[in-house]
Amino acid sequence: xxxxxxxxxxxxxxxxxxxxxxxxxxxxxxxxxxxxxxxxxxxxxxxxxxxxxxxxxxxxxxxxxxxxxxxxxxxxxxxxxxxxxxxxxxxxxxxxxxxxxxxxxxxxxxxxxxxxxxxxxxxxxxxxxxxxxxxxxxxxxxxxxxxxxxxxxxxxxxxxxxxxxxxxxxxxxxxxxxxxxxxxxxxxxxxxxxxxxxxxxxxxxxxxxxxxxxxxxxxxxxxxxxxxxxxxxxxxxxxxxxxxxxxxxxxxxxxxxxxxxxxxxxxxxxxxxxxxxxxxxxxxxxxxxxxxxxxxxxxxxxxxxxxxxxxxxxxxxxxxxxxxxxxxxxxxxxxxxxxxxxxxxxxxxxxxxxxxxxxxxxxxxxxxxxxxxxxxxxxxxxxxxxxxxxxxxxxxxxxxxxxxxxxxxxxxxxxxxxxxxxxxxxxxxxxxxxxxxxxxxxxxxxxxxxxxxxxxxxxxxxxxxxxxxxxxxxxxxxxxxxxxxxxxxxxxxxxxxxxxxxxxxxxxxxxxxxxxxxxxxxxxxxxxxxxxxxxxxxxxxxxxxxxxxxxxxxxxxxxxxxxxxxxxxxxxxxxxxxxxxxxxxxxxxxxxxxxxxxxxxxxxxxxxxxxxxxxxxxxxxxxxxxxxxxxxxxxxxxxxxxxxxxxxxxxxxxxxxxxxxxx
Numbered sequence: 112x113x114x115x116x117x118x119x120x121x122x123x124x125x126x127x128x129x130x131x132x133x134x135x136x137x138x139x140x141x142x143x144x145x146x147x148x149x150x151x152x153x154x155x156x157x158x159x160x161x162x163x164x165x166x167x168x169x170x171x172x173x174x175x176x177x178x179x180x181x182x183x184x185x186x187x188x189x190x191x192x193x194x195x196x197x198x199x200x201x202x203x204x205x206x207x208x209x210x211x212x213x214x215x216x217x218x219x220x221x222x223x224x225x226x227x228x229x230x231x232x233x234x235x236x237x238x239x240x241x242x243x244x245x246x247x248x249x250x251x252x253x254x255x256x257x258x259x260x261x262x263x264x265x266x267x268x269x270x271x272x273x274x275x276x277x278x279x280x281x282x283x284x285x286x287x288x289x290x291x292x293x294x295x296x297x298x299x300x301x302x303x304x305x306x307x308x309x310x311x312x313x314x315x316x317x318x319x320x321x322x323x324x325x326x327x328x329x330x331x332x333x334x335x336x337x338x339x340x341x342x343x344x345x346x347x348x349x350x351x352x353x354x355x356x357x358x359x360x361x362x363x364x365x366x367x368x369x370x371x372x373x374x375x376x377x378x379x380x381x382x383x384x385x386x387x388x389x390x391x392x393x394x395x396x397x398x399x400x401x402x403x404x405x406x407x408x409x410x411x412x413x414x415x416x417x418x419x420x421x422x423x424x425x426x427x428x429x430x431x432x433x434x435x436x437x438x439x440x441x442x443x444x445x446x447x448x449x450x451x452x453x454x455x456x457x458x459x460x461x462x463x464x465x466x467x468x469x470x471x472x473x474x475x476x477x478x479x480x481x482x483x484x485x486x487x488x489x490x491x492x493x494x495x496x497x498x499x500x501x502x503x504x505x506x507x508x509x510x511x512x513x514x515x516x517x518x519x520x521x522x523x524x525x526x527x528x529x530x531x532x533x534x535x536x537x538x539x540x541x542x543x544x545x546x547x548x549x550x551x552x553x554x555x556x557x558x559x560x561x562x563x564x565x566x567x568x569x570x571x572x573x574x575x576x577x578x579x580x581x582x583x584x585x586x587x588x589x590x591x592x593x594x595x596x597x598x599x600x601x602x603x604x605x606x607x608x609x610x611x612x613x614x615x616x617x618x619x620x621x622x623x624x625x626x627x628x629x630x631x632x633x634x635x636x637x638x639x640x641x642x643x644x645x646x647x648x649x650x651x652x653x654x655x656x657x658x659x660x661x662x663x664x665x666x667x668x669x670x671x672x673x674x675x676x677x678x679x680x681x682x683x684x685x686x687x688x689x690x691x692x693x694x695x696x697x698x699x700x701x702x703x704x705x706x707x708x709x710x711x712x713x714x715x716x717x718x719x720x721x722x723x724x725x726x727x728x729x730x731x732x733x734x735x736x737x738x739x740x741x742x743x744x745x746x747x748x749x750x751x752x753x754x755x756x757x758x759x760x761x762x763x764x765x766x767x768x769x770x771x772x773x774x
Contacts, residue, residue, distance in 0.1 A: 112247050112248075112250040112251055113247075113251050113252075113255065113259075115137070115247055116244070116247040116248060116251065116259060119137070119141050119244060119247070120259075120262055120263065120266060122144045122145060122146070122266075123262075123266035123269070123270065137243070138239075138243040138246075140236065140239045140240050140243050141240065141243050141244070145237070145240055145266070145267060145270050146270050146273070146274070148233065148236045148237055148240060149233075149237065149270055149271055149274045150274060151233045152233050152234070152237070152271075152274060153278075154275065154278055154297070154298055154301070154324075154358065154361075155301070155302060155303045155320075155322075155324050156230075156232070156233065156234055157271060157274070157275050157298050158188075158298050158299070158301060158302035158303075158324075159188060159227075159230060159234060159302065160188050160189060160227070160234065160237065160271055161186070161188040161189050161190050161268070161271060161275075161295075161298060161299075162186050162187075162188045162190055162298065162299045162302075163186060163187045163188055163302065164185065164186060164187075164330045164331040164334055165183060165187070165331060166331055166334050166335040166336075167187075167302065167304065167327075167334050167335050168187040169335070170304060170305070170306065170335040170336060171304060171305045173187060173226065173229075174187070175187045175191060176191065176219060176222050178208055178209055178212050178219075179208075179212060180208055181208035181209065181212075185738050185739055185758075187226060189223075189264055189267060189268045189271065190268070190299075190740060192209075192219075192223070192264050193264060193265060193268050194738040194739075194740065195207075195209050195738070196209070196261045196264070196265065199257075199261075200261065205257060209257075210257040213256045213257045213260050214253045214254065214256055214257065215253075217245070217249055219260075220241075220245040220248065220249070220260065221245075223241050223245075223264070224238050224239075224241040224242040224245060225238070226238070227241065228242070237267075240267075241263070241267070244263050245263070248260060248263065272291075272295075275295065275298055276291060276294070278357070279294055279297075279356045279357045279358075280355065280356055280357030281357075282355060282356075282357075282772060283355075283356055283357070286771070287771070288731075289727065289730070289731045289734070289771065290768065290771050292731070292734045292735075292740070293351075293734070293764050293767055293768040293771070294355075294356050294768065295740065296352055296741060296742075296759070296761065296764030296765070296768070297352040297353060297356045297358060299330070299740070299741065299759065299764075300326050300327045300330075300348070300352060300759075300761045300764070301324045301325070301326050301327075301352065301353070301358070301361060302324060302325070302327070303320070303322040303323060303324045303325070304322075304325075304335070307322060307323070307325075307384065308325035308339050308340045308382070308384065309323050309325050309340065309364070309365065309368040309369075309382070309384070309385075310368055310371055310372060310384055310385035310386075310422075310424055310435075311368075311422065311435035312364060312367055312368060312371070312422060312435065313367070313371075313419075313420040313421060313422035313435060313436050313439050314422075314435060314436045315419075315420040315436070315439060316364075316367060316419055316420060318360060319364065323361075323364045323365075323368065324361045324364070324365075325339060325340050325365070326340065326344075326345050326348060326349070326352065326353075326365065326761055327339050327340075327761060328340070328341045328344035328345075328348075328757075328760070328761055328762075329344075329744055329757030329759065329760040329761060330739065330741065330757060330758060330759045330760075331757070331758065332757050333757065337381065337383050337384075337387065338381070339382075340381075340382040340383075341380060341381055341382065341395075342369055342378040342379045342380055342381075342382060342392060342395035342396075342398070342399065343380060343392055343394060343395040343398055343501055344761060344762055345365060345369065345382075345761075346369075346378075346395065346398035346399045346401065346402045347398055347501075347695065347761075347762040347765065347766070348761040348762045348764075348765040349362055349365060349366075349402045349405075349765075350401075350402060350405045350409075350765065350769060351698075351762075351764065351765025351766055351767075351768040351769045351772075352761060352764065352765045352768070353365070354402075354405055354406060354409045354410065355409075355768060355769065355772050356768075359406075359410045362402075362406055362410075363406065363410075363416055363419070366399070366402060366403055366406060366416065366442075367416075367419055367421055367442065368385075369382070369399055370399075370421040370442055370445045371385065371421050371422045371423055371424050372385045372388055372424050372425070373396075373423070373425070373445055373448065373449060374388075374390055374424075374425040374428060375390055375428055375452065375457050375459050375479070376396065376448065376449050376450075376451070376452025376453055376457050376481070377390045377392065377393070377395065377396050377449075377452075377457065377479075377481070378392070378395040378396040378398075378399045378449075379392070379395065380392030380395055385424045385432065386424075386432045389461065389468070390459075390461065390462075390479060391461060391477075391479060391497065391498075391499070392499060392500075392503075393479075393481045393490075393492050393493060393499030393500060393525075393528065394499060394500045394501065394525065394527070394528050394531070396449050397490070397528055397531035397532060397535070398531065400446065400449065400531065400535045401531050401534060401535065401629060403416070403417075403442070403446060404534065404535065404538045407538075407542075414542070414547050416442055417441065417442050417443040417446070417542075417547065417548065418441050418442070418443065419441065419442050420439040420440070420441060420442075421439065421440055421441070421442050421444075421445050422435045422436055422437070422438065422439055423438045423439070423440060423445075426438040428459065443548055443549060443550070444550075446539075446548075447550040447553075450535070450536075450539075450553055450566075451553045451554070453481060453482060453483050453490060454482075454483050454553040454554070454555050454564060454569075455482075455553075455554070455555060455556065456480075456481075456482040456483075457479065457480065457481040457482060457492070458478075458479070458480050459478075459479055460477055460478055460479075461477040461478075461479060464477035465477075469505070471505045471506065471507050471514055471515055472496075472497065472505055472515055473496050473515035473516075475494065475496035475497075476494075476496040476497040476505075476515065476517070477497075478494065478496075478497075479492075479497070479499075480492045480493065480494065481493070481499070483569075484524065484609070485555070486576075487524070487572065487573070487576040487580065487608075488569050488570075488571075488572030488573040488576065489524035489529050489532075489573065489576070489580075489608060489609075490524060490528050490529060490532045491522075491523055491524040491608075491609060492522065493520055493521065493522030493523070494520065494522050494611065495517070495520050495522060495611045495612065496515070496516075496517065496520070497517060497520065498517040498518075498519060498520055498521070499520075499521065499522070499525075500519075500521045500525050500527070500528065500622075502518075502519040502521055502620075502622075502658065502687075502688035503517075503519075503688075504517070504518040504519065504684065504685060504686075504687035504688055505517055505518075506518060506682075506683070506685055507682075507683040507684075507685075508675050508682035508683040508685070510675055510676065510677055510682060511675070511676065511677050511678055511679045511681075511682030511683070511685070512679060513679050513680075513682060513683070513685050518685050518686065518687065518688060518689060519615075519688050519689070520610070520611070520612075520615075521606070521607050521610070521615070522607075522609075522610055522611050523607045523608055523609030523610040523611070523616070524607060524608040524609055525606070525607050525622065526581060526604060526605060526606055526607060526608075526622050526623045526625075526626050527622045527623070527625035527626050529573065529577065529581075529608075529626060529633075530625060530626025530627070530628075530629050530630040530633065531625075531626075531629055531630075532573065533570065533573045533574070533577070533626075533629075533630040533632075533633060534629040534630045536566050536569055536570035536573070537570055537630070537632070539566050540566050540567045540570055543566065550566075551565055551566060551567075552564055552565045552566065553566070553569070573633070574632065574633065577633040578633065578634070578635060578638070580605075580608050581604045581605045581608060581623070582604055582605075582638055583598055583600065583601050583602065583603050583604070583605060583617065584601065584602075585601045585602040585641070586601075587601070593613070594613050594614075594616075594617070597613060597614045597616075597617045598617055599617065599660075599662065599663075600617070600619045600645065600649075600660060600662070602638075602641045602642060602644075602645055603619055603623070603642045603645050603646075604623035604626075604634075604642050605617055605623075606618050606619070606620045606622055606623070618659060618660060618663060619645070619646070619649060619650070619659070619660035619662075619663070620650075620658060620659060620660070621646060621650050621656040621657070621658065621693075621696040621699070621700060622696070623642065623646075624643070624646065624696065624699045624700045624702075624703040625696070625699045627639060627643075627699070627703035627706065627707070628699050628702045628703050628706065631703075631706055631707070634707075636707055636710040636711065639703070639707045640707050640708075640710075640711055643700070643703060643704055643707060646700060647700075647704075649661060649662070650700075651697070651700065651726075652692035652746065652748070652749060652750050653692075653729050653746070653749065653750030654692065654694055654697070654729055654730060654733060654742070654743070654746050654750050655691075655692030655693045655694040655696070655697055655745055655746055655750070656692060656693060656694075656696040656697050656700055657690055657691075657692050657748075658688040658689060658690060658691060658692070658693055658696075659688070659689045659690050661690065663689075665680050665686070665689055666689060666690045667680065667681055667686040667689055667690045668690040668691055668692070668747055668748025668749070669686075669690075669691070669747045669748060669751075669753075670684055670686060670687055670691040670745065670747060670753055670755055670756075671684060671755065672684035672687075672755045673755075684755065690748065691745045691746065691747055691748070691753065692745060692746045692747070692748065692749075692750065693744070693745045694730075694742050694743060694744065694745065694746070694760065694763035694766075694767070695760070695762040695763050695765070695766045696766075697726070697766070697767070698765070698766025698767050698768075698769050698770050699766060701723050701726060701727075701770045702769060702770055702773050704719050704722070704723065705719060705720070705723060705770075705773050705774070706773075708720075720774065723770065723774065724774075727767065727770065727771070729750075730742060730767050737758070737759070739758040739759045740759070741758060741759020741760070741763070741764060742759065742760060742763035742764050742767060743756045743757060743758055743759070743760060743763065744756040744757040744760040744763065
């Protein structure tokens, strides 16, 4: 039996050739190399084969394997086993609980095979292959089982990875090991579960699979059910995880599915399959618009998407959900509507407002407001009782009296939203000039009549006002700053403009680097370079960016969501975005450094490339050591592990991959 098993394992040797092994006594499935069986698996199939955390597995009636007297595996798929054996193998740690468990019985073998046999299509064939291989292994001496089990699983795992990368872009196929590790985040996060996470697309859209892939925000906390899909997270992650990896069809479907949920001029924050969506995010729509632009720019014939039909779930603000295809319109009209609604002003009370929707939010927080400052062109909105951007921690502690108080309301004009708006306008002006976008103006009602505002004029107005109102001069005697007594860092760009608490405008946060990447034309090169230097000195951590200047009086770099004391600034994780080091902003910081370093000259650029590679080396080490094979949502100060963070976060993987693409 061992000899036969070794013969079948030979297919994983680099010297193996199809047809070199034919054993008439073997099950038929074993006479077909596993590589040939796997060649028909889609990347959505690979998500099942390789990954899916416990909550994803339980959503379909299963669960990750629990090793008795030890811990459950991180994934139901092969990665769960491979991550453990990667620690066992170099130490030859045959006393490990998993090895002991394998010697005692065949339960894990049954789990691996039966989990795949319960699936549909080619995954069942893979399950039969495992079943046949394990039938040989069951008859081997028990002391040999861990070794051969590892060989079987590792051989299947590496074969699967080969087929994953063959389905991805040339950037991934020819990329470094770090590029490939990050690209696997696309497979890890993107899956098509038993229950649809996205609303259905219009019947007029071509090549729609039976079940569309959706993108989990993070594992394990944001991976299944109503908490799987978030508008903001999806579109911060989409360029890196889908467009750069070559998954254009899935990217198109996500863009169109969310387009169908546009309401009030906004894209949902928490999607809830559309019918249970929450429209309490002011920035998700701008990230979505950026992704429409990125799709058109990066995908061959990408502008074709603008003519794709969008099935509007809510044709009007007060509509009840409509079935797919009942109300279709081209994507370019949906894009235009989002901008039109902002120019006219958005004001509404969230549907079903109250504790049944959000038990922590005060009644004032359910009032959503967004619009455009007519003097500056800046998109603005929000109030001190809600959080409209990614820094969205709502106070939860009655003991500390912060319940219902946003830690970071960022009302007024948040810097990254101004940048994303500018990026969209610049692109639409160009598209219209090329005859690819039919709209040139939005309208605003003034003194009882409609006035047209050309996109080009709106774009120009932002350009003229941005540095004047966002830049904090190094010179304390520089005229023009409305609140010079609130300045505590100079040579930076404000985090917001026009906040209800003016001191919030002047806080040093990493958000201005996002605007630098999407709309670099807003920034003077020397000023931008100086501001990036301050951010590097004050905010850059080992893996992430501090979300607040450590010199700020409310800075705290340790996030503890279980702490409930009388400290207003800390209780129940109130400091979620007041210091802990988030990973995804590092991607934008490094991309901004690379962009402006080129403008500063060759020597500066070469030194910056060296710095960027040093930073990325720490992400590479973390990926290698992580049993989740991911990058975390955040770390505590100085890169310390945070137990309340997602272990693998979509936008963390995506934005670091984007840095490598820029390099």
